[in-house]
Amino acid sequence: MDDHGPHQPSSRGWRARLALAVALPVLVVGLGLAQAGPVRGDALDDALAEQKALAAQLAKQQQALDALIAQQGSLSSEIAATTASLAKNTASLANITTQIQKITIAVATAQRSLLQLNSAVEALDKEISRLTAQQEAKARDLADRRDILAARIREAYIADATPPLWILFSGQSFTDILLDIAGFNALGTADVALAQGISRDAARIAAIAEQVRKNRVETARLRAAAARQKAALDQQVAALNAAKERLAAAIAAQKKMLAEQKSAMARVQRSKAKLAAAVAALKSQEAQVKATIDRLLGENYNSGIPTNYAGGWTWPILREVSGFVKPKNSFRPYISQKYGCVSWKVYPRRAGCPSSAPYFHNGVDIAAAAGTPIYAAASGKVVLAGICSYCVVWKGMRSLAWVWIAHSKSLVSFYMHIGDGQVASQPRWRVSVGDIVTAGQLIAFVGTTGNVTGAHLHLGLLYKGQYACIQRYLPQGACPAN
Known part of the structure; x- marks a missing residue:
């Protein structure tokens, strides 16, 4: 034919393609991929939903921490006012006693809230670790299936004397490569479906990994904030205990003076x-x-x-x-x-x-x-x-x-x-x-x-x-x- 006629594939190329068409079914069975498929979408969706649920729980714990911070701010003001009253004696001992009793109850409540918060954060951290392990297992499974699919494609292209697969990977996706295979191979349609499934799984796993990362960051931030509040609460407890000691000393001094007055009056009454x-x-x-x-x-x-x-x-x-x-x-x-x-x-x-x-x-x-x-x-x-x-x-x-x-x-x-x-x-x-x-x-x-x-x-x-x-x-x- 002249140079302007349609291009005809060489007999060698045609025979190679035919050989590939015959050999690939055997290759598929031999590699055990006839049953291979993507991870069930609902399983990955469930994993992502679990991570998002954890994120919601972390947000709820943040609200609890914010409430605790506000409560401790109020406690600090009350303890400071009570300490000032004791130092300057601007309130009756009875009123200060009542105030210290209220503050003591509030401090105990704050301590319980902080313990509950720390326990909740620890539980969430363990759950994140468990789900992270599942996510990593799914990622390894995805990598294994990619390797197997790559091997199939490589074997097919070697049979056709095509350049090595890594050259194609440098500019094409799995789907693009398999679409190219589909042009001359009856098995291309199944391979394309497999690649599309892998692509979808990869997107889901990437989303899960990103949510895990965010949850880890939020958990670490919550733990650090809770530690700061624990330190502040310890200072409040120390200040409260000091106020209690001063109150006890003031009450003792007052009782002593009253007792002395009564004793003197009693001496008069006895005569x-x-x-x-x-x-x-x-x-x-x-x-x-x-x-x-x-x-x-x-x-x-x-x-x-x-x-x-x-x-x-x-x-x-x-x-x-x-x-x-x-x-x-x-x-x-x-x-x-x-x-x-x-x-x-x-x-x-x-x-x-x-x-x-x-x-x-x-x-x-x-x-x-x-x-x-x-x-x-x-x-x-x-x-x-x-x-x-x-x-x-x-x-x-x-x-x-x-x-x-x-x-x-x-x-x-x-x-x-x-x-x-x-x-x-x-x-x-x-x-x-x-x-x-x-x-x-x-x-x-x-x-x-x-x-x-x-x-x-x-x-x-x-x-x-x-x-x-x-x-x-x-x-x-x-x-x-x-």
Whole structure:
């Protein structure tokens, strides 16, 4: 034929192709690939779904960790506030005790949550390892099938004197190669299907491998974050334990002082003669005080004392909403004796008090360190300031020092056992008779003058000539039932 006619394959090429067509069925059976096929798609899909499910569980654990981090942030603030309250004594011991109990419960909850999180992360890590092993096995199976298919193609092309398979692989995919085979080989269709299955499996396995990688990264990140939270929680536990120790010491000091006061009072009560004299003197003193105040109010009727008081009130010992504020290097003030009916025999009996507490205490006692500042509970005019000349004191006691402030013509507050300046830690009162003071103004300091068993302020109120509960007027104050 001339050069422009159709190309005819050589007889050698045709015979080689025919030989290949005859030999390949034997080759297929001999290599054991007649039954070979891709890994079932649903098995690989299931593996990928399992890895994605693990990713969802990891995301859920991240949410739990975020909640724990937020909780620990709140805990840190609460522990810091409680520690500051203990250091500065800006809250009552009862309130701090309650707060520490709440924090202790919250810390225990955080510890349990962290343990659960760590356990969950460990379980997820083991599951990832198990599924990773399955994925690696599937990848090895895929590689084996690729090798076998490559061997089949290589044998077929060798029979046709075609260049080595690695040359074709450098520019063609499995599918392209098998499509080329299909042009002259009846077995090409089956081989193409096999290659397509391998290609699909390879894509699935690659997706699984990528999801495994992401899960591994997320697990490692969660574990590191949990470790950081564990370290932070350990610090919180240490701070909480330190706060508990300080609280225990403060409570012990307060109990010791209260016990000393009660012991001193008990000694007085054991002496019937002293007790009777003390009660009689107190009754006489109360009567004389009332008469004195009535006289002073009359003398000052038109001298700046209003008919009715309309101003504000404040605690005379520095106090916040949460409790008394503790002076530096001292104990926190506290109410050591309530106003009203009590069981201590040093006070006069009063009709209307129950048999269990038949004696009447005409004010509220606030135990505080000597020298603690005392402020006016309300605005008014000072009508008494100094030493009580007619108040009877026990042997060895100093004369009673006090301040009385008239807030209206029927409302007068009094502050007893204040410092008299004779003891360095108990400065003298800071106001004089006739001074106009405002609520919260410094007027005196806590002392141990008069009949006392320890430093404290005896705070009271006369309303229309009768003793009344001053706590009714003070911020967050509450009067006892009787």
